[in-house]
Amino acid sequence: MATTPHTTLIDSDGFLLHAEDETAMRAEMTHYEQPQAACIEALKIVQRRHGWVPDEAIGAIARVLGIAPASVESVATFYSLIFRQPVGRHIVLVCDSSACFLSGFDELKQALVNQLGIDYGQTTEDDRFTLLPVCCLGACDGAPALMIDNDTYGPVTADDLPALLESYS
Amino acid sequence: MSQPTDNQPIANQRSSVRYRSRLMQSEAERHADTHPLTWRLRDDGAVVWLDEHLHKNGYQSVRKALDAGDPQAVIATMKEANVRGRGGAGFSAGLKWSLTLQGDDIPRGYLICNADEMEPGTFKDRLLLEQQPHLLIEGMILGAYANNAFYGYIFLRSEYVQAAQVLNRAIDEAREAGWLGANINGSGFDFDIAVHTGAGRYICGEETALLNALEGGRANPRSKPPFPGQSGAWGKPSVVNNVETLCNVPGVVLNGADWYQGLSGERTDDGGTKLYGVSGPVENPGLWELPIGTTGAELLDRARGMRGNHQLKAWLPGGASTGFLLPEHLALPLDFDTVGKEGSRLGTGLMTVVPQAQSMVSLMRNMEEFFARESCGWCTPCRDGLPWSVKLLLALEHGEGEPGDIELLDKLAADCGPSLTFCAHAPGAAMPLQAALKHFRHEFEQGVKKPRGEMHSTTMTHEQ
Numbered sequence: 288m289a290t291t292p293h294t295t296l297i298d299s300d301g302f303l304l305h306a307e308d309e310t311a312m313r314a315e316m317t318h319y320e321q322p323q324a325a326c327i328e329a330l331k332i333v334q335r336r337h338g339w340v341p342d343e344a345i346g347a348i349a350r351v352l353g354i355a356p357a358s359v360e361s362v363a364t365f366y367s368l369i370f371r372q373p374v375g376r377h378i379v380l381v382c383d384s385s386a387c388f389l390s391g392f393d394e395l396k397q398a399l400v401n402q403l404g405i406d407y408g409q410t411t412e413d414d415r416f417t418l419l420p421v422c423c424l425g426a427c428d429g430a431p432a433l434m435i436d437n438d439t440y441g442p443v444t445a446d447d448l449p450a451l452l453e454s455y456s
Numbered sequence: 457m458s459q460p461t462d463n464q465p466i467a468n469q470r471s472s473v474r475y476r477s478r479l480m481q482s483e484a485e486r487h488a489d490t491h492p493l494t495w496r497l498r499d500d501g502a503v504v505w506l507d508e509h510l511h512k513n514g515y516q517s518v519r520k521a522l523d524a525g526d527p528q529a530v531i532a533t534m535k536e537a538n539v540r541g542r543g544g545a546g547f548s549a550g551l552k553w554s555l556t557l558q559g560d561d562i563p564r565g566y567l568i569c570n571a572d573e574m575e576p577g578t579f580k581d582r583l584l585l586e587q588q589p590h591l592l593i594e595g596m597i598l599g600a601y602a603n604n605a606f607y608g609y610i611f612l613r614s615e616y617v618q619a620a621q622v623l624n625r626a627i628d629e630a631r632e633a634g635w636l637g638a639n640i641n642g643s644g645f646d647f648d649i650a651v652h653t654g655a656g657r658y659i660c661g662e663e664t665a666l667l668n669a670l671e672g673g674r675a676n677p678r679s680k681p682p683f684p685g686q687s688g689a690w691g692k693p694s695v696v697n698n699v700e701t702l703c704n705v706p707g708v709v710l711n712g713a714d715w716y717q718g719l720s721g722e723r724t725d726d727g728g729t730k731l732y733g734v735s736g737p738v739e740n741p742g743l744w745e746l747p748i749g750t751t752g753a754e755l756l757d758r759a760r761g762m763r764g765n766h767q768l769k770a771w772l773p774g775g776a777s778t779g780f781l782l783p784e785h786l787a788l789p790l791d792f793d794t795v796g797k798e799g800s801r802l803g804t805g806l807m808t809v810v811p812q813a814q815s816m817v818s819l820m821r822n823m824e825e826f827f828a829r830e831s832c833g834w835c836t837p838c839r840d841g842l843p844w845s846v847k848l849l850l851a852l853e854h855g856e857g858e859p860g861d862i863e864l865l866d867k868l869a870a871d872c873g874p875s876l877t878f879c880a881h882a883p884g885a886a887m888p889l890q891a892a893l894k895h896f897r898h899e900f901e902q903g904v905k906k907p908r909g910e911m912h913s914t915t916m917t918h919e920q
Contacts (some may be wrong), residue, residue, distance in 0.1 A: 288818035318650040319672075320690045324704070327655050331614075358673075365674040365832075367656035368614055384576035386808050388734040388822045422658045422830065423576040423776075424615060427735035427806070428742050429475040432582040437617040446616050447473050454470050 290407050302343035306349070310330050322352040326362045330369050339370040367419075374417040375410040377455045379403075380434040382441075384423035390430035390442070398445035402452060410436075415455070476501060477583045490719065492707030493700065493729060497587055506629040509590040514554055515635055518597050530602040534705065534747035535557040536713035538727050542802045543570055543661070543698030543708065544775060545880075548793035549705075556603045556685040556692040565693035567596055567605035567647075568670070569702055571612040571619070572654060572661040576776035576826060577808040580731040580743060581699035585612070585619035588703075589626035593649065595702030596701065597635065598709055600647040603685075603695045608649040612664050614656060618905035623651050658830035662879045663696045667833065676834045677879035704728055723749030724791035732790065733806035734759035737766050743806075749789035755807055756786060766811035770895065774803025776823050779891035780810070800891065815851035816896040817903055820889055821849035827885035835877035841868045842885055852903030862900050864892060873898025 292422055311332050315325035329348045349356040361424050363369050381399060383392055400406055403416050410417045424439055426432040432441030435455055443451070478501055479494055486495040496504050496512045509515070521530050535550030536856055556565070569592065573581040584592060596608045612620055627649050630636045638646045654660050660669045664678035688694020708716050708728075716914050717727040730748040732755055735741045739760035746754075752771065762768055770780040775792060779800035781788075788794050788874060795802040810819060828842035845868045851857045867888045872882035 321671065322804060323672035324652075324670060324732075327669070328653070332655075340795045341819045347726075361674055362672060365657065366654070370654050383822070383825055384826055385772070385819070386577045387778075388819065389736040389808065389810060389814065402656070406665045413652060420824070421615065422574045422656070423578065424475075425573050425579040425613075427577050427579045427808070428478075428733065430735055430741070434615060438470065440470070441475040443473050451470065451473060 289305075302347045304333075304340065304344070304347045308336055309351055312348070314348070316352065317333060321355050322356060326354070326359055327366065327369075330359070330363055330366075334370060338376070342358050342371075367421075370417075371409070373414075375414050375422050377416050379418050379434055380421035381418065382422075382424040382425070382426070382430070382432045382434075383420045386423065386427035386429040391444070392431045394445055395431045395433070395443060395448075398448050401424060402448055465706055477579065477586050478743070479583060480740070480744050483920045486745070489711075489755060489820065491586070491729065491789075492719075493591070493703050493731060493789065494588075495711070496591065497583075501587060503586070504588050504590065505628075506590060506633060508624065509588075509884070513710075514590055515594055517709040518594055518601075518635065519641060521598055521601055521709050522641055522645060525643075527604065529600045529673075530598060530709060533708060533713050534602070536654055537708045537716040537912065538713075538725075539701065539704050539708060539716070540726055540792055541698060542700035542704070542730070542804070544575065544777070544801070546796075546802060549697060549701050550874055551626055552685065553599070553602050555683065556695055559767060559771060560603045560606075561738065563692050564604050564606040566660040566689045566695070567600040567603055568607040568666070568689065568694055568696045569608065570661060570663070570666060570696050571610050571616070571699050572666060573616070574613055574658045574661055575737055575774075575804050576823070577772060578775050578804040578806045579735070580618060580733060580804065580806060582619065583731070583743060584699050584703055585616060586622055589623050590630065591632050591703045591706060592623075592699060593636070595625060596649060597647055598705045599695060599702060605691070605693075605695065605728045608647065608648060609652045609670060609689075610649060611660070611670060612651055612653050613660070614653045616653075620651055620653055627651070652727075657830045657832075658826075659879075659881060662881065665879065667694065669800075674731055674832070675713060676832045677881075679878055690832045700731055720747045720749045720791075723747060724789045725793065726791040728806050729778070730790070734809065735806065736771075736809035737763040737765050737811050738809055739867060742787060749794075751779070752786040752807060755790070755808070759809075762809065762811060769812040769814060770810040770816070770892075772803075772810075776806045776808075776826060777880070778803040779887045781891075781896060796827070800887070811914040816833075816899045817849060817853045817891045819893050821846060821853050823888055824849055824885060831881060835879075835882065837868075837871045838877050838882035838885070840873055843867055845885075845889065852900055855903050855905065857900075859904055859906040861904060862897070863891065865889065865900070869893070 312329045315328045316322045333344045345359045349359045353394030424432045426441045482639050488495045504755050531553045539549045636648050659665045660675045665675040669675040684694040719728050726748045729745050733743040758915040768783050792802045824846045831838045835840040848861045869886040872886040874883045
């Protein structure tokens with residue numbers, strides 16, 4: 288499965304796939320019997336680079352994995368943490384599952400909406416934050432919980448939010 | 457996503473509210489013979505890396521099993537110990553393993569750890585993954601040996617970022633020390649592990665949806681049979697076990713089935729310990745390793761009771777897909793069969809408490825919004841029925857329900873019952889709804905609009 292990576296792969300759609308991203312995708316492919324299995328990780332690799340997965344990236348991933356673009360697209364549209372439109376520099380995932388719901392989620396969500404001026408699926412005008420709901424974060428003894436980028440916080444009160452959000456530029 | 461800057465004041469602001477997974481029992485309270493899942497954990501919450509794991513009797517179970525050279529004996533011990541699946545279903549892990557296809561003309565398959573912890577109210581696997589990776593790897597090697605698997609995956613939810621880093625480093629450590637890879641510990645047995653991280657979606661935790669996700673597809677469940685043990689990942693025999701289940705295996709192999717059965721004493725027929733937890737408005741939410749069959753009352757006691765002036769109204773024994781129990785059920789031992797007899801399920805065993813002031817209609821609206829959002833969309837009762845139930849619950853929540861709406865909820869829930877859809881997502885969504893409709897029906901009835909005349913007479917009554 289391992290072949291020499293192209294220096295840069297410029298897709299017919301005009302998408303620039305970085306050489307190191309292609310290398311990372313090919314490394315993922317070696318973990319599985321079929322290259323299709325690296326699809327989710329390939330999407331995440333593109334997303335780490337660009338913040339989201341533009342339509343043009345679908346064809347590029349398909350070519351690296353040697354599968355149909357439709358297969359990549361079907362996966363890209365299924366998973367909630369693969370973003371198909373531009374998002375902010377930081378992703379705020381707020382847990383709305385039962386333990387958080389019973390522990391102050393409503394107040395936390397309202398405070399987020401008030402402070403960011405956006406609701407679910409929206410991005411602040413300065414492209415700083417995108418707000419999304421998320422499945423139970425597995426931090427129920429710290430409810431209500433939320434996640435910003437790679438870090439989980441909880442319990443978070445409305446009073447904690449200004450300083451916390453301010454720390455993400 | 458952007459990396460945090462190395463700015464000290466900012467780090468402090470963040471660290472004050474950063475979530476840390478923790479066990480409520482100190483090292484002094486935990487012992488190897490009574491707390492097989494957690495006795496190695498450190499009070500400071502730091503990761504138990506390979507050296508410390510080995511120092512604390514680590515990988516001795518693998519040495520014992522490989523030296524004995526009889527994979528079937530591992531399965532027999534697991535069956536005898538009756539280790540029941542800790543992911544929520546409670547199916548005997550040993551029995552599952554005994555059904556895995558093995559033979560000279562059968563290709564070696566996969567041992568897959570389900571670390572897609574997303575059941576609302578559940579925060580147990582996170583602790584094991586983040587702080588004690590080698591116990592899981594040890595359990596996976598034993599599972600692979602028993603089931604003739606050549607390769608393993610840890611299917612990890614993408615939000616468990618820290619766990620991914622810990623597991624990858626631990627796997628490297630184990631491989632360097634000869635506990636993974638070719639010819640493990642000189643036994644001739646080969647097995648290796650990769651971490652596979654997801655990209656969201658609760659349904660990935662369903663065993664067969666997980667296989668589709670692992671293969672790089674949409675996480676729709678598969679029709680059974682064939683069961684994964686017959687034809688799983690890429691058509692090969694595949695065993696899928698929960699994190700906590702696999703972490704039980706080393707102790708069972710090392711100490712035997714009688715020891716495991718004895719851990720729970722006379723409380724229950726189930727053996728072993730359980731990672732129990734309590735969340736919701738209690739004084740001291742947390743996680744404890746206790747004998748399986750511990751009562752809800754003892755858990756609530758450990759959580760130091762309801763917070764402030766709250767009174768207990770109802771509780772979920774083990775996640776959003778289990779049925780509500782009442783305060784009168786607190787005295788019951790929390791094992792799979794006892795909770796099942798009450799019309800609920802033990803599920804993941806982490807209880808969520810509901811305070812008296814909480815509207816059950818609002819809570820059900822929240823829970824059904826979750827299940828509707830997370831439906832994969834394959835089966836009609838789930839894809840269409842769950843959003844419909846949300847619509848009805850929203851109306852009832854705002855006092856705008858129509859006569860007949862509650863009966864319609866009854867029907868939608870019944871249509872989501874077991875065997876009517878391909879997987880347990882819809883039955884899981886129906887179970888708490890049916891329990892809420894049964895125990896708290898009057899709250900739903902209050903959300904139905906009164907006919908005009910009746911509303912008038914009510915108003916008159918208030919004015920008198």
